[in-house]
Amino acid sequence: xxxxxxxxxxxxxxxxxxxxxxxxxxxxxxxxxxxxxxxxxxxxxxxxxxxxxxxxxxxxxxxxxxxxxxxxxxxxxxxxxxxxxxxxxxxxxxxxxxxxxxxxxxxxxxxxxxxxxxxxxxxxxxxxxxxxxxxxxxxxxxxxxxxxxxxxxxxxxxxxxxxxxxxxxxxxxxxxxxxxxxxxxxxxxxxxxxxxxxxxxxxxxxxxxxxxxxxxxxxxxxxxxxxxxxxxxxxxxxxxxxxxxxxxxxxxxxxxxxxxxxxxxxxxxxxxxxxxxxxxxxxxxxxxxxxxxxxxxxxxxxxxxxxxxxxxxxxxxxxxxxxxxxxxxxxxxxxxxxxxxxxxxxxxxxxxxxxxxxxxxxxxxxxxxxxxxxxxxxxxxxxxxxxxxxxxxxxxxxxx
Ligand SMILES: Cc1cc2nc3c(=O)[nH]c(=O)nc-3n(C[C@H](O)[C@H](O)[C@H](O)COP(=O)(O)O)c2cc1C
Numbered sequence: 252x253x254x255x256x257x258x259x260x261x262x263x264x265x266x267x268x269x270x271x272x273x274x275x276x277x278x279x280x281x282x283x284x285x286x287x288x289x290x291x292x293x294x295x296x297x298x299x300x301x302x303x304x305x306x307x308x309x310x311x312x313x314x315x316x317x318x319x320x321x322x323x324x325x326x327x328x329x330x331x332x333x334x335x336x337x338x339x340x341x342x343x344x345x346x347x348x349x350x351x352x353x354x355x356x357x358x359x360x361x362x363x364x365x366x367x368x369x370x371x372x373x374x375x376x377x378x379x380x381x382x383x384x385x386x387x388x389x390x391x392x393x394x395x396x397x398x399x400x401x402x403x404x405x406x407x408x409x410x411x412x413x414x415x416x417x418x419x420x421x422x423x424x425x426x427x428x429x430x431x432x433x434x435x436x437x438x439x440x441x442x443x444x445x446x447x448x449x450x451x452x453x454x455x456x457x458x459x460x461x462x463x464x465x466x467x468x469x470x471x472x473x474x475x476x477x478x479x480x481x482x483x484x485x486x487x488x489x490x491x492x493x494x495x496x497x498x499x500x501x502x503x504x505x506x507x508x509x510x511x512x513x514x515x516x517x518x519x520x521x522x523x524x525x526x527x528x529x530x531x532x533x534x535x536x537x538x539x540x541x542x543x544x545x546x547x548x549x550x551x552x553x554x555x556x557x558x559x560x561x562x563x564x565x566x567x568x569x570x571x572x573x574x575x576x577x578x579x580x581x582x583x584x585x586x587x588x589x590x591x592x593x594x595x596x597x598x599x600x601x602x603x604x605x606x607x608x609x610x611x612x613x614x615x616x617x618x619x620x621x622x623x624x625x626x627x628x629x630x631x632x633x634x635x636x637x638x639x640x641x642x643x644x645x646x647x648x649x650x651x
Contacts, residue, residue, distance in 0.1 A: 257594070257595045257598065257599070258595075258602060259591075259594060259595075259599075259602060260606070261567070261606060262566045262567065262587045262590060262591070262603060262606060263566070265587075265590035265591045265593075265594045265595075265599060265602070265603060266586075266590040268590075268593070268594035268595075269281065269589070269590045269593035269594050272444060272446045272447050272593055272594065273339070273444060273447055273593050274437070274440045274441045274444050274447060275423070275440055276423035276424055276425065276437075276440060277338050277339060277423070277447070277593075278423075278593075279421070279422065279423030280336060280338075280423050280425060281336060281339065281586060281589050281590070281593070282586075283532065283533075283534045283586075284418060284532075284533050284534060284537075285415045285416070285417070285418060285533065285534055285535065285536070285537045286415065286417060286418065286419065286537035286538075287419055287537055287538070288418065288419065288420070288533065288537065289533075289537050289538045290530055290533035290535075290536075290537050290538060290539050290540075290541070291532065291533030291534075292533075293533070293540065293541040293564075294530070294532065294533055294541045294542060294543070294563040294564025295564040295566060296541070296564075297541035297543045297544055297564065297637075298543060298564055298565070298566070298567075298569075298570040298573055300634055300637060301543070301573045301631050301632065301633060301634075301637070302631065302632030303569070303572075303573075303614065303617065303618065303630065303631060303632070304618070304629065304630055304631060304632055305617040305618055305619070306617070306618060306619030308619075309619050310616055310617075310619050311615075311616070311619070311620065311621045311622075313621075314612055314615045314616060314620070314621060314622055315621065315622030315623065315624070316328070316608065316611060316612060316615065316622065316623050317622075317623075318580065318581060318623060318624065320357060320525065320558060320560070320580065320581050321379070321404075321405045321503035321504075321505060321524045321525050321558060322404075322503055322524075323357055323377050323379075323404050323405065323503070324355075324377075325355065325356050325357050325377070325581065326354065326355030326356060326608075327354075327355075327356060327571075327604075327607065327608050327611060327623070328571060328575060328579075328580065328581035328582060328611075328623055329356055329565075329571055329581065329582055329583075329584060329604065329607045329608075329611070330356060330357045330358070330359055330379075330560070330581055330582070330583045330584070331347055331351050331356065331357065331358045331359050331583070331584065331588055332359050332532075332562050332583035332584055332585040333359035333360055333361035333362075333364070333379075333381035333407060333409070334361055334364075334585050334589060335361040335362070335363025335364055335462075335475075336589060338365075338458035338460065339589060339592050339593050340450060340592050340593065340596055341450055341451050341453075341454040341456065341458075342366075342596065342597065343364065343365040343366050344358075344360055344361075344364045344365060344366040344371050345366050345370050345371055345374050346592060346596050346597040346600065347588060347592060347597070347600050348360075348371045348372075348374035348375035348378070349374045349375065349597050350588075350597045350598075350600035350601045350604065351375050351377075351600070351604070352374060352375035352376070352377070353601055354601055354604040354605070354608070356377075356604060357377045357378070357379060358371065358375045358377065358378050358379070359378075359379045359381055359407055359583060360378050360379070360380055360381060360403070360464075361381050361464075362380070362381055362382050362383065362385075362394065362462070362464045362465055362478075363462050363464075363465075363475065363478060364462070364463075364464060365458065365459075365460075365461075365462075365463070366463065367401075367463040367464060368380055368397065368398050368401040368403060368464050369401045371401075372401045372402040372403060376402060376404075377404060378401075378402065378403045378404065379403060379404065379405035379406065379407050379503075379505065380395075380398035380401075380403035380405075380406055380407070380464075381406075381407040381408075381409055381507070382394060382395070382406065382407070382408055382409070382496075383408075383409055383410075383412065383482050384408070384410060384482075384485060384487065384488040384492065384496075385465075385478070385481050385482035385485050386465075386481055386482075386485060387485075388495075390467070391496065391499070392499055393467070393468065394464065394465065395499060395500055397464075398464075399500075399502075404502070404503065405502060405503035405504065405505060405524075406496075406500040406502065406503070406504050406505070407505045407507050407527075408493065408496055408497075408504065408505070408506050408507065409507040409508055409529075409531070410488060410493070410506065410507070410508050411507070411508025411509075411510075411529065411530065411531050411535050412482075412508075412531060412534075412535055413535055413536060414483055415534075415535060415536060415537065425460075425475070425476075426460065427460070427474055427475075427476050428459065428460050428461075428474055429457050429458060429459065429460060434457065447593075450596070460474055460475045461473065461474055461475070462474070462475060462477075462478040465478050465481075490517050490520070490521055493506065493518070493521045493523075494520075494521040494522060497521055497522045497523060498522070503524045503525070504522070504523050504524050504525070505523065505524065505525040505526060505527060505558075505560070506518045506521070506523045506525075506526045506527070507526070507527040507529050507562070508527070508529050508530070508531060508535075509526045509527065509528055509529065509549060510528065510529075510530055510539060510540070510542070510545050510549075510641055511545075511549075511641040511642030511643075512548050512549055512552045512553075512640060512641065512642045512643045512644070512645045513642035513643045514642060515549045515552055515553045515559075516552060516553060518553070518557070519553050519556050519557055523557055524557060524558065525557055525558035525559070525560060525580075526549075526553070526557055526558075526559060526560070527560040527561065527562050527583060528542045528545060528546045528549050528559065528560070528561045528562075528563075528579070529542055529561070529562045529563055529583075530542055530563055531563075532562070532563055532564075532585045532586065533563065540639050540641070541563065541564060542561050542562065542563035542564065543561065543563070543564065543573065543574060543577065544637060544638055544639045545638075545639050545640070545641055546559070546561050546574065546577050546578055546579060547577045547578055547628070547638045547645075547648050548638065548639070548640035548641070548645035548648040549578075549645070550577065550578025550579065550648075551578065551645045551646070551647040551648040552645040552646075552648070554578050558580045558581075559578060559579055559580060560579055560580055560581050560582060560583060561574045561579040561582050561583075562582060562583035562584070562585060563585075565582050565583075565584050565587060565607075566587055567606065567607070567610045568606065568607045568608060568609055568610020568611035568612065568613065568614060569610050569611070569613070569614050570582070570610075571607060571610070571611045571614075572610075572611055572614035572615065572618070572623075572626055572630075573614075573631060575623055575626040576626040576627055576628055576630045576631050577628060577631070577633075577638075578628075584603070584607070587603050587607070588600050588603050588604070590603070591603035611623070618630045
């Protein structure tokens with residue numbers, strides 16, 4: 252059921268369309284969040300508290316938005332954050348990878364994704380493979396070897412997860428697998444969304460809710476819940492484990508989920524190439540502060556030793572400029588591209604990336620900068636008390 256004009260002008264509009272198009276449980280899985288949802292709201296809201304301090308003349312006609320992340324070139328400092336969401340679109344992560352490749356940006360691929368890393372890397376050569384600390388060491392080595400063979404150029408280790416559960420607005424019911432009986436049960440929720448249904452119907456396949464990137468060499472791919480169970484039962488990693496993982500991977504390595512200065516320093520000691528200041532998009536411990544509030548202290552503490560990225564709450568290009576002005580090298584986006592994917596497949600993700608690029612370019616222009624590398628804290632109005640430092644002192648951090 253094609254829309255009259257599938258183009259959308261903001262991420263907020265993409266979200267509205269996603270809500271209309273997706274069955275409630277799929278939309279709910281994307282909204283995610285935990286407990287009261289304070290951190291999800293905080294991540295987006297905090298960007299709105301920061302102001303710009305634009306210049307009136309002396310602007311640059313040509314502006315350079317490109318950079319590198321962990322040695323890989325990207326046409327702008329916006330990466331696709333890994334998300335293990337199934338059933339949004341039949342092409343899933345392959346559609347996202349194509350969109351990212353067409354716009355020259357790096358794709359983070361979740362180990363819980365619905366498409367194999369080989370297919371995703373074939374669609375976009377600039378893939379970073381994401382892993383949780385799950386399974387035994389041999390299993391993790393096997394998964395890393397496979398990602399490396401497929402051509403992944405970096406590893407993202409996501410460690411900020413504590414299996415918090417319960418949302419005041421209710422969690423979606425996700426089936427273990429979709430067989431005929433489940434399909435019949437889900438039908439009342441799905442049939443009012445013919446656009447979404449049609450996309451799957453055309454491919455003659457229904458989402459199978461398995462995790463192909465966690466498939467052992469000698470067995471079938473685990474279901475999403477099977478994979479979740481393995482992860483829950485794995486003893487949580489120590490900093491020595493992080494150093495081991497980093498060494499086993501051997502190449503560019505990002506630790507995702509840092510919010511504290513002391514953790515950032517330990518990450519440096521463990522040998523990471525980059526870290527992402529992240530609270531898992533508000534899906535981990537609710538009431539953790541917005542990532543943009545803790546970014547300046549972490550950038551001040553370790554930004555001269557490792558690449559510092561941020562994810563959480565980025566919905567427009569201006570947000571990207573603000574994160575860069577406060578010390579991030581690049582940002583990762585999660586829900587923004589998922590809304591785009593839900594609204595209009597691959598073209599919807601391209602649309603979101605174009606919104607990010609357009610907004611970032613406007614900000615760089617208005618701030619009188621020649622490129623993203625020139626953005627500085629004095630390009631912003633930072634309200635008193637905005638910035639926070641968790642886990643010790645960070646000399647040189649802008650006062651909150
Ligand atoms: C539905 C959903 C699924 C996610 N799955 C993963 C995942 O599998 N691996 C991971 O490292 N992060 C995962 N994340 C976190 C994102 O990578 C990212 O940190 C977060 O979405 C950033 O916040 P934003 O959505 O406000 O941009 C997920 C986030 C969402 C919303």
